[in-house]
Amino acid sequence: MKNIPFEIIGHIMILRKTEETEIMENFAKTQMKNHHYIRTVLVQVSKIDGKERKRELKFLLGEEEFETTYKEHGNSFLLNPIHTFFSPKLSYERQRIASLVREKERILNFFAGVGPFDIAISTKQHTCEIHSIEINETAYSYLCKNIVLNKCQERIFPYLGDAFVLVPKMFLNKINRVLLPLPLEAEKSLPMAYESLKDKTGIIHWQITNHVQKKQIRKEDVEEKIHKILRNNNIKCNFVIRTTRFIRWIAPRIGHFAVDLHFSN
Helix, strand or coil, X not given: CCCCCEEEECCEEEEECCCCHHHHHHHHHHHHHHCCCCCEEEEECCCCECCCCECCEEEEEECCCCCEEEEECCEEEEECCCXXXXXXXXXHHHHHHXXXXXXXXXXXXXXXXXXXXXXXXXXXXXXXXXXXXXXXXXXXXXXXXXXXXXXXXXXXXXXXXXXXXXXXXXXXXXXXXXXXXXXXXXXXXXXXXXXXXXXXXXXXXXXXXXXXXXCCCCHHHHHHHHHHHHHHCCCCCXXXXXXEEEEEEEECCEEEEEEEEEEEC
16 A cells, blocks of 8 residues: 555544545545544645645545644644644644743744644743734634633733734834744745844744755755845844754655744844
8 A cells, every 4th residue: 555645633634645536545544444533534635825824625534524633742722724724743843942942031923823832832931921923814713712722821912913014013122032933934024023033132933945855954055045035134133043953845855944043233
């Protein structure tokens, strides 16, 4: 039997469309037989796209129940993958960032989704203040529910809207740490994230994509990319790349990377 790429979110298995329907059905039936918690099977037929991070998913087998609860490191996330973005493959990255946060930080997430990064941080660091922006109305609704579900109401503050509209109005020169977990908006979001840093000093967790042969990206290439973005936005500043980390492959020879940037005066 061919190995078909898949991910499991709660009771839902999502296959990436790589084979004919009959082959995927046989693969799904085997997985459902071996793993009884899988009750619904969907097929991803398009890439994740747009500010709302949507992808087209089609029902294949099982129950037509698309709302599910995914559990990760003691947290629970209610979501519907048809209308909201969520990736179990970012689990380590969420915990990695949460472990870096220090007491009483003010944190801003441009693209919060249903809240996985922010809730992971909040449950590990109880003295931080997190401002979570989400443009997708359905994802925002789940974000609010998940904040309550994980008892983070006193630490996470959700906002429905476009980060590129809300940040200039509300967060310039106020933030210690910024999360930018949307590679599609990497170039556009970085300058505004810098402007949100208090006294132009702080940490930006930046996610990007890059054509690579191996699970590596040259630090020099990242620095060149950052300098070009900042120069095009008339920004002069000092920064150090603390981390460059491969997250996953999103397409042949296109890697998804995490970059930790430390800005200082």
